[in-house]
Amino acid sequence: MPGISAVCPSVRRFVETFGRLVACGSLVGWLAASRLPAADASTEVAIVRGGRPAAVIVTADRPNAVCTYAATELAYHVRKASGAQLRIVTESTIPSDAGSRIYLGATRAAHATGLAFEHLAPETFILKSAPGALYIVGADTDGSAPADTAGSEDLYNAPGKSIGDPLNMNTSAGTLFGVYEWLERDLGVRWLWPGELGTLVPKRTDVTAHAVAATIAPRFFQRAVRPGLSFTFDHAALGFTPQAAAAYAHDQTVFLRRNRMGRGVAMTYHHAFVDWWEKYGPEHPDWFQLLPDGKRGPAKPGGRFSMSVSNPGLQQQVVALWKAQPAPRPHYINAVENDILGLCTCPDCLAWDGPEPADYSTFTPPTSKMFGSRFVTDRYAKFWLAIQQLAAKDDPEVNVVGYAYENYFQPPTSGVKLNPHIVVGFCPSSYWYPRPPDEHAWVKQQWTGWSETGARLFSRTNYFLDGYCMPFIFAHQFADDFQHEARHGMVATDFDSLTGQWSTQGPNLYLLMQLQTRPDADPDALLAEYYSAFGGAAAAVKAYFDYWENYTMTHRPLLVKSFADLGASRWRTFARAAQAVFPPSCFPPAEAILATARMAAAGDREAAERVAFLADGLAHAQLCARAAALLTLGDPQSTPARGKQALDELLAFRRAHEREWIGNFNHDAWVEDLSWKLSAETKQQPELYP
């Protein structure tokens, strides 16, 4: 393996929060960039022989929380594979009959072996085999928060996870990630969905750690899928019971860490100026949008507003607020416009704008608020650049974060050049899956255009909020998007949000997880891993999801028309139109394929349970579509009485299946709450109703 500097193009090299190299633009997944001597086959390490332990797991005498957890995770998966329960011991208490050792974290033994783990970048780890020993040692946070996370809204964590907790997405868990990498490599473990049934661990009587010598860093410095654990709704009966919600949150959090979600760099960003009118409007109205009627600030009191980004006073204030923060100062300045179109009509902003692209309105729905708006990307690009250049006088390594969004989604046209210290979140307002081929190609071109400005990019899309609980499969189109982005400068991800429809949308979600650690893998090879979990039913399950992917990709006209007719909007009120996009006639062919899968899995308990998991998700989707037909707010004839029986059957099904994790029922409830004509009965707790 070449050294890390040899594989990173210099333009993509950058020094991150901790002053170290953590990411680069080369096309490998978890970047294996070892400076260690090559391993030879003689360093294979026996872990389990004939179903009996041949090794112990060794931690430091006082292990950090990450190592303690990593040890239990390692022992759990080895036992699930082989039946052998490895002992977990500390370095001073290794028994004389220990056999081989798996050293986890910063042990004296790892140090004595000469492994240079003290200066690893966040989330990075070393895998190294030696005679009789496997070393897994990584950069672990043990209690101190990265500076930039202080005070920021935490979009990535379940509540109650402090820094240093291995399940906190902001904790650098290098040793834990090393364990997961090893489990994937040498045991073929994969995590398909949260919980025991979704944990794929091939059975074996012997476990061997193969010869290895590698230092591995994440390809993307942030791998984020917002957990979707805080959907709120009035009709409590539609969601999980509180106990099931808590158990689901735990299992999903564990699952996301097993798939290495987390971040090694605390980049914070959100709509940055939402409280600025209140704070600064009276004194500095010229920092705010100038409306055509000559007014500054929000069009109506309390309304949203955009900024007059060409204003030097505004730029200076952004930098002054950053400079006023206590040391160590964040390395990322948030300059994301508020959640509204860029609307300023002052002469200076207009002068900064570039010409409107010829295809500006080609793929924008006429109903979109963007339709007919002015193209204003260049003013934002110049705004970020102005802030970055001002701040660089104090810190040449500082970065500025903005969004490509709304009427500044397309790349700049004035020729303005950005640089790697400008980090742009690619945030499409529309262009949902399934896309027609020309629209899909166009969205990819917009990404390429941004990457050609010299900025660093991260994917910040809302596409995974879509689809409700329906078998809505766009796996290959998503993978094509993701891999295009990975090939063109993507440094981080932020998917908003996980709706947890593990049973009906498994292939989408498996690729969403796997591509973040293996962005260059063939999507079909990844999906083959997923299907392999169904044993003898693998081919039938592939046919099942191929059916739904083909259905989804070929029914876009029906979807668009149904959403328009029923007044549904993508993601938020999908359940107004679910029955029209997924009518009763679409289900029987899928049920027939599942029936063959059920037969093919007979005799293999685990495979049969997984097929049953898919069947439960499909049954749930059908119950939801039936209730939607009777309760949709898109039909003036809908009444709670008309849908009562269908809804009660649906909710009884949810109670009976709520611990399987076929879906995050709180997400479903949130969508239904906004989509259906409901009575006060369903405001009761799920334990009491129906």
Ligand SMILES: [Zn+2]
């Ligand atoms: Zn302006």
